[in-house]
Amino acid sequence: xxxxxxxxxxxxxxxxxxxxxxxxxxxxxxxxxxxxxxxxxxxxxxxxxxxxxxxxxxxxxxxxxxxxxxxxxxxxxxxxxxxxxxxxxxxxxxxxxxxxxxxxxxxxxxxxxxxxxxxxxxxxxxxxxxxxxxxxxxxxxxxxxxxxxxxxxxxxxxxxxxxxxxxxxxxxxxxxxxxxxxxxxxxxxxxxxxxxxxxxxxxxxxxxxxxxxxxxxxxxxxxxxxxxxxxxxxxxxxxxxxxxxxxxxxxxxxxxxxxxxxxxxxxxxxxxxxxxxxxxxxxxxxxxxxxxxxxxxxxxxxxxxxxxxxxxxxxxxxxxxxxxxxxxxxxxxxxxxxxxxxxxxxxxxxxxxxxxxxxxxxxxxxxxxxxxxxxxxxxxxxxxxxxxxxxxxxxxxxxxxxxxxxxxxxxxxxxxxxxxxxxxxxxxxxxxxxxxxxxxxxxxxxxxxxxxxx
Numbered sequence: 255x256x257x258x259x260x261x262x263x264x265x266x267x268x269x270x271x272x273x274x275x276x277x278x279x280x281x282x283x284x285x286x287x288x289x290x291x292x293x294x295x296x297x298x299x300x301x302x303x304x305x306x307x308x309x310x311x312x313x314x315x316x317x318x319x320x321x322x323x324x325x326x327x328x329x330x331x332x333x334x335x336x337x338x339x340x341x342x343x344x345x346x347x348x349x350x351x352x353x354x355x356x357x358x359x360x361x362x363x364x365x366x367x368x369x370x371x372x373x374x375x376x377x378x379x380x381x382x383x384x385x386x387x388x389x390x391x392x393x394x395x396x397x398x399x400x401x402x403x404x405x406x407x408x409x410x411x412x413x414x415x416x417x418x419x420x421x422x423x424x425x426x427x428x429x430x431x432x433x434x435x436x437x438x439x440x441x442x443x444x445x446x447x448x449x450x451x452x453x454x455x456x457x458x459x460x461x462x463x464x465x466x467x468x469x470x471x472x473x474x475x476x477x478x479x480x481x482x483x484x485x486x487x488x489x490x491x492x493x494x495x496x497x498x499x500x501x502x503x504x505x506x507x508x509x510x511x512x513x514x515x516x517x518x519x520x521x522x523x524x525x526x527x528x529x530x531x532x533x534x535x536x537x538x539x540x541x542x543x544x545x546x547x548x549x550x551x552x553x554x555x556x557x558x559x560x561x562x563x564x565x566x567x568x569x570x571x572x573x574x575x576x577x578x579x580x581x582x583x584x585x586x587x588x589x590x591x592x593x594x595x596x597x598x599x600x601x602x603x604x605x606x607x608x609x610x611x612x613x614x615x616x617x618x619x620x621x622x623x624x625x626x627x628x629x630x631x632x633x634x635x636x637x638x639x640x641x642x643x644x645x646x647x648x649x650x651x652x653x654x655x656x657x658x659x660x661x662x663x664x665x666x667x668x669x670x671x672x673x674x675x676x677x678x679x680x681x682x683x684x685x686x687x688x689x690x691x692x693x694x695x696x697x698x699x700x701x702x703x704x705x706x707x708x
Contacts, residue, residue, distance in 0.1 A: 262339065415441055437457075609627050617697060638669035638675050645667075662681065662700065
C-alpha cells in the first residue's frame with residue numbers, strides 16, 4: 255500500500271481512537287471496523303475511480319494499486335491488510351499507554367487519554383477505576399471508587415476547556431451518586447469555566463498537574479489526607495451558605511440557590527452597624543459604602559437604607575436569573591443524553607418521554623401531538639431494529655432562559671434491520687421544562703450532510 259502510506263497512517267490513528275473497553279473490560283471494535291469500510295469505500299475506491307465492489311474484485315485494479323501483490327490476490331485482501339495493521343498498531347499503543355511510557359498527549363486519542371489516566375490511578379494503588387459506557391455516559395468518562403466515589407470527565411484537547419465540561423460533570427456527579435466531580439485535561443480552562451467550577455465545587459486539573467493524576471486521586475480518596483481542603487487547581491473553594499450584606503452586621507438573609515427568602519430587619523440591625531458600612535457582593539468586593547448618620551438626621555438614613563434594599567433586591571434578581579440559566583443548560587444537556595441513549599437502546603417509551611405533549615414543528619409537520627411522535631418512532635424502530643450509532647456533536651446553545659432553551663447540533667446515525675440506514679444532519683431543538691423534566695417541544699431539520707440506504 256505504498257501509494258496510500260500517508261492515508262493509512264492517518265487511518266490507524268483515527269480507527270484506533272474508536273476502539274474502547276466497555277464496563278466489563280471487553281474491547282469494542284465496531285467503530286474501528288466501520289472506519290475500515292469507510293476508508294475503502296470513501297477514499298481508496300474514490301481515488302481509483304471504482305464505482306462498486308464488483309469492479310474492485312479484479313486483477314486489473316489490484317495490479318494498478320499494488321503490482322507486487324497481484325499474484326496473491328484474495329477478495330478480502332484490502333480489508334484484512336488494514337485490519338491486521340490496525341491490530342498491531344493498537345497493541346503497541348495499548349502497551350505504551352498502560353506502562354506510562356507514552357506521555358505525549360498530542361499523540362493520544364480521547365479514549366487513550368482516559369486509558370492512560372485509569373492506568374496511572376491504578377499504579378497509584380486505587381484498583382477500582384473504570385470507564386463508563388460510551389453511549390449515554392451522562393457527562394462522566396471515568397468512575398473511581400475507594401471508600402468514596404470520584405466522577406471524572408477527561409478532555410484531551412488542543413483548545414481550552416469551557417463551561418460545558420463543568421456543567422456535564424456536575425450533573426454526572428448527581429446521576430452516579432458521586433462524592434466529588436473532576437474535569438481533567440492536558441490543556442487549560444477558560445476563566446468562565448474556572449468561575450463555574452468554584453460555584454459548583456468541581457475540581458479542575460490542567461496541564462500543569464495532569465501527569466500527577468494518579469497521586470492526586472489517591473490523596474483525594476484518602477480520608478486522612480489534607481488534600482480535600484485545598485483550593486483553586488487543587489479544588490474549588492467552598493462558598494458560604496449565605497452572603498453578608500455588611501461587614502460587622504448580622505446577615506439579613508440567606509441566598510439559597512433559588513433565592514427563596516428575603517427579609518431586611520433594618521430596625522434590629524442598623525443601630526449596631528459600624529460608622530462605615532460597606533455593601534459587599536457575593537465575591538467580597540465592595541459595591542457601596544454608607545456612612546452612619548446621627549440620630550438628628552434620619553432623612554438621609556432612610557434613603558440610604560432604601561438604596562441598600564433596592565441594590566440587594568437587584569442583586570438577588572440577577573443571581574436567580576443566572577442560576578436559572580445554568581440549571582436550564584444542565585437540564586437540556588441531561589435531556590439530550592437521555593434522548594440519544596434511548597434511541598440506541600431501542601427504548602420506545604423512553605424516547606417518546608423526551609418530547610412534550612405537542613411538538614411544533616416536528617421535521618416537516620408544522621404541529622403534532624406526542625402520539626404522532628410515538629407512531630413515527632415506533633415505525634422507525636421496527637424498520638431499523640439495531641441502532642449501531644446515534645451521536646450528537648457540535649452543540650450550540652442559541653438561547654437560554656430559565657424556562658426555555660434553543661440549541662442546534664449535528665446528529666449522526668447508523669441503523670440496520672431489513673436494510674441499512676445511515677446519515678448525518680444539522681438540527682435545531684427547542685426544549686421546555688414540563689412536569690419537572692426538560693422535554694423537546696420543537697425539532698427542525700436544517701441541513702442534511704449525507705444519507706446512505708442499502
